[in-house]
Amino acid sequence: MGQEVSLDVSSHLHPAGSFDLADHPVPTGMEEIWRFTPLKRLRGLHDSAPFVDGAVAVKVEASPDVVVEHLAADAAVRGISGLVPTDRISARAWDAATGVTVVRIPTEVVAAGPTVVRHIGSGSDTASAAHTVIVAEKFSRATVVLDFEGSATLADNVEILLDDGAELTVVSLQDWADDAVHQSTQHARVGRDATLKHVSVSFGGDLVRHDATAEFSGPGGSVEMLGMYFADEGQHIEHRLFVDHTAPRTKSNVVYKGALQGQGAHTVWIGNVLIRKIAEGIETYEENRNLVLTDGCRADSVPNLEIETGEIEGAGHASATGRFDDEQLFYLRSRGIEEFEARRLVVHGFFHDLIRRIGVESLESKLAETVEAELSKNVLKAL
Amino acid sequence: MATLEIKDLHVSVDTEDGPKEILKGVNLTIRDGETHAIMGPNGSGKSTLAYSIAGHPKYHVTSGSVTLDGIDVLAMTVDERARAGLFLAMQYPVEVPGVSVTNFLRTAKTAIDGEAPKLRTWVKEVNAAMDRVKMDTAFATRNVNEGFSGGEKKRHEIVQLELLDPKVAVLDETDSGLDIDALKIVSEGVNRFKQNGDKGVLLITHYTRILRYITPDFVHVFVNGQVAEEGGPELADELEANGYDRFVSAAV
Numbered sequence: 001m002g003q004e005v006s007l008d009v010s011s012h013l014h015p016a017g018s019f020d021l022a023d024h025p026v027p028t029g030m031e032e033i034w035r036f037t038p039l040k041r042l043r044g045l046h047d048s049a050p051f052v053d054g055a056v057a058v059k060v061e062a063s064p065d066v067v068v069e070h071l072a073a074d075a076a077v078r079g080i081s082g083l084v085p086t087d088r089i090s091a092r093a094w095d096a097a098t099g100v101t102v103v104r105i106p107t108e109v110v111a112a113g114p115t116v117v118r119h120i121g122s123g124s125d126t127a128s129a130a131h132t133v134i135v136a137e138k139f140s141r142a143t144v145v146l147d148f149e150g151s152a153t154l155a156d157n158v159e160i161l162l163d164d165g166a167e168l169t170v171v172s173l174q175d176w177a178d179d180a181v182h183q184s185t186q187h188a189r190v191g192r193d194a195t196l197k198h199v200s201v202s203f204g205g206d207l208v209r210h211d212a213t214a215e216f217s218g219p220g221g222s223v224e225m226l227g228m229y230f231a232d233e234g235q236h237i238e239h240r241l242f243v244d245h246t247a248p249r250t251k252s253n254v255v256y257k258g259a260l261q262g263q264g265a266h267t268v269w270i271g272n273v274l275i276r277k278i279a280e281g282i283e284t285y286e287e288n289r290n291l292v293l294t295d296g297c298r299a300d301s302v303p304n305l306e307i308e309t310g311e312i313e314g315a316g317h318a319s320a321t322g323r324f325d326d327e328q329l330f331y332l333r334s335r336g337i338e339e340f341e342a343r344r345l346v347v348h349g350f351f352h353d354l355i356r357r358i359g360v361e362s363l364e365s366k367l368a369e370t371v372e373a374e375l376s377k378n379v380l381k382a383l
Numbered sequence: 384m385a386t387l388e389i390k391d392l393h394v395s396v397d398t399e400d401g402p403k404e405i406l407k408g409v410n411l412t413i414r415d416g417e418t419h420a421i422m423g424p425n426g427s428g429k430s431t432l433a434y435s436i437a438g439h440p441k442y443h444v445t446s447g448s449v450t451l452d453g454i455d456v457l458a459m460t461v462d463e464r465a466r467a468g469l470f471l472a473m474q475y476p477v478e479v480p481g482v483s484v485t486n487f488l489r490t491a492k493t494a495i496d497g498e499a500p501k502l503r504t505w506v507k508e509v510n511a512a513m514d515r516v517k518m519d520t521a522f523a524t525r526n527v528n529e530g531f532s533g534g535e536k537k538r539h540e541i542v543q544l545e546l547l548d549p550k551v552a553v554l555d556e557t558d559s560g561l562d563i564d565a566l567k568i569v570s571e572g573v574n575r576f577k578q579n580g581d582k583g584v585l586l587i588t589h590y591t592r593i594l595r596y597i598t599p600d601f602v603h604v605f606v607n608g609q610v611a612e613e614g615g616p617e618l619a620d621e622l623e624a625n626g627y628d629r630f631v632s633a634a635v
Contacts, residue, residue: 326440331477331527334437335491335543336465345490349481349526 017084021095024088033087036268036300038236041207043153043181045089045127051096052126056152058101059118063111066142067104073097077133081159082215083187090185090211093155096129103144104135105168111142114171114360121152124179130156136166136194143169143360148184149204151177158186162194164218169197171360172212174237175370176204183209190250192218199358200256202229202237203370209238216247225254227269228354228367230374231297233262241286242272245279254286257354259347260297261377269319271303275312283313290321291350347375385452385468385550387413387436387583392447394428394435402443405431407608409447413551415581420594420619423605424627429587430474432605433555436585437471438464451551466495468550472540472557479527484539485509487527488546495547512542515575516568534565541572551583552576558593570596591623606630 018024026047027034039046062068071077078100085091105111117132134144146158162168174182182205190196202208214223223243231237243252258267271286290299303317324346332342348371355367394406405428413419423429435442436449438461449456451467459467479487488509493499500508510520516538528536537557544552554573558566570593576582577597586597594602594616602618603610604627611630612618 325477327477328479330437330439330461331473331479332487332491333461334465334471334473335487335547336462336494337490338462338494339460341490341494342462345482345487346479349479352481 017086019085019091019094021088021091024085024091027088033240037209037238038207041181041236042089042183043124043127045092045153045155045181045183049127049153051092051129053098053128055121055123055126056128056130056154057120057122058130059120060101060103061116061118062103063113063115063142065106065109066111066115067106068115069102069104071100071102073099073131075100075102077102077135078131079159080133080135081161081187081189083157083159083185085157085185087185087211089155089183090157093129093131093157093185096155097131097157100131100133102133102135105137105140105142105166107137108139109142110140114143114145114362116145116147118147118149119152119154119156121148121150121154121176121180124151124153124181127153127155130154132156133159133161134168134170135161136163136168138163139165141167143171145360145363146170146172147175148173148182149175149177151179153181155183156185158184160186160188160196160198162188162190162196162221164192164194166191166194168195169199169360171199171201171358171363172210174200174202174205174208174210176208178204178206180205181207183211185211186213188214188223190214190216190221190223193220195222197224197226197359200227200239201367202227202239203374205235205237207236209240211240211242213242213244214252215244216250219247219249221247222251223253225252225256226354226358227256228351229256229258229267230371231258231260231265231267232374232377234264236266238268240268240270242274243284245273245275245282245284248279249281250279251282252284252286255354255357256288257290257351258299259291259293259350259374260299261293261374263296265297267298268300269302271317273305273315273317275305275307275309275315277308280309280311281313284315286317288319289350291347292321292323293347344375347371385415385581385583387469387551387585388448388450389436390448392432392435392449393445394431395443395445396431396441397443404445405442405608406435409608409610411603411610413583413585415550415583417601418577418584418586418597418599419601419603420586420588420599421603421605422588422591422619422622424631425589427605428608429605430555433471433553433585433587436469436553437461462494465549470544470547470549470552472544472552472554474556474559476528476536476540478529480529482527483524484527485523488543491543491547508546512545515545516541516572518542533560534562537561537565537569541569544576545572548576548579551585553585553587555587556589558588558590566593567596573597591619594619604630
């Protein structure tokens with residue numbers, strides 16, 4: 001038996017965590033947390049595919065004043081965020097990781113420019129495991145980009161810790177080659193009066209499953225979770241979010257937007273929010289919007305909100321999945337704008353506000369260009 | 384020179400009970416320089432006529448013809464109609480999230496003219512057009528119609544009318560929901576457009592109020608999907624005094 005740690009999440013939608021692999025039987029696909037995922041395409045990550053080092057290289061371009069270390073897997077920093085695996089892949093990746101990449105923003109440092117942690121895959125035949133820890137010390141401010149590219153079969157855990165008053169933006173960019181399979185489990189613990197902006201962008205990969213969770217270690221913390229994804233033919237992109245309001249007067253705001261095109265494109269968005277009894281005076285809102293661009297796509301969207309105290313500022317959620325709005329297209333076309341250009345405008349418009357909210361300047365044009373490239377694959381070509 | 388000719392136009396929409404005919408043989412010719420007012424009670428098919436001319440996919444033309452200078456409009460796509468010189472100012476302009484007014488206007492102007500407008504003069508033109516309808520130029524950076532009041536949306540339609548400068552403008556209840564000041568501003572915009580060459584205007588309205596500011600050459604009373612009576616501006620005065628009762632009861 002390994003360490004016995006329980007996450008003690010009382011939400012029925014979220015299983016208790018454990019470091020012991022025996023507590024995570026091989027999923028059958030019937031489990032709540034697995035029912036949307038095509039297990040056969042996970043290349044055994046969820047079962048017992050062996051992990052081998054070397055297929056995914058980690059390269060870091062650090063901003064000045066940001067400290068980057070590559071430590072052995074037994075480094076004490078592991079677990080600092082309170083991450084306890086809640087599924088078998090995360091637990092296996094925890095066991096298998098042979099090292100840990102640590103990004104530390106020292107106290108009161110305001111980092112100039114983003115620190116980029118690149119995971120570069122060189123092949124998807126063997127499974128890889130990785131572990132990253134990001135620590136934003138007191139009153140520091142920084143942006144960290146986790147960039148995933150190339151071909152890989154990767155399971156990784158990312159821990160994010162914000163000390164009091166820290167302001168941190170973490171962007172996880174799943175920009176994989178078409179054959180990649182990736183599960184990323186990212187957990188954040190947000191300190192007193194700290195502000196986390198967590199951004200997940202998924203474009204590439206055959207199957208990308210992304211768990212992002214956040215909890216609060218003190219009052220006054222704030223979490224903004226933004227996401228955008230674009231699923232093509234045959235692609236499965238799954239985002240599972242969980243904000244655990246474990247402290248009073250905390251805030252969370254979740255906005256995920258996705259577009260789907262092509263036969264078998266499948267996106268899943270699960271937005272869980274738990275407001276614990278102690279979490280008085282909190283405010284939360286979550287929103288998911290999907291734009292279905294062609295026939296043959298499927299978007300699942302499930303917002304869940306559990307409220308254990310009524311003494312809150314506000315709580316709400318919204319989910320909408322739809323096709324192109326005919327009235328929008330008609331309006332644009334009635335001004336002479338050709339159909340393909342009208343569709344392009346609408347899709348760019350759909351993502352525009354979100355891209356702006358991400359607020360990482362160096363990413364904005366890249367994201368807009370990626371949307372353009374995705375559009376040219378299918379929607380515009382068909383016209 | 385532009386003539387919009389509508390001949391024996393029949394239009395249906397799909398309903399749960401099958402297709403329903405809304406326009407039942409409309410005949411109307413708008414020559415250049417002419418302003419025609421179409422007036423009629425709610426549900427008479429006025430807006431259907433406007434949207435059918437513009438090519439909204441909801442409306443199916445079952446017979447008849449619409450031509451612009453002899454060219455078949457019905458064979459054109461929605462955007463081709465606009466590029467041919469037709470403009471529809473909508474009663475309920477549509478919000479387009481994430482698309483700025485600036486981007487929208489420039490894209491539309493480029494599409495209509497077949498080339499991008501010159502940047503320096505274009506910005507001035509846009510600002511001037513917004514000034515004329517007393518629209519704060521800050522609207523240029525906002526998303527198309529998003530969060531605009533009813534009056535702001537209508538002013539934005541007039542800005543587009545002036546910038547895109549079509550041959551024939553169809554104004555679908557542009558006066559609805561406007562207070563008197565906004566009504567005057569919008570009317571002045573239409574009058575400027577009319578003076579800017581030989582323009583055709585098809586002004587669809589429920590009320591006679593706007594006709595005090597935009598003088599029609601012809602007034603058509605629209606009842607039950609057809610033109611029930613035609614006349615000069617004096618017909619509007621009669622409607623002002625007596626309402627639609629005479630026409631509605633005659634049609635039943």
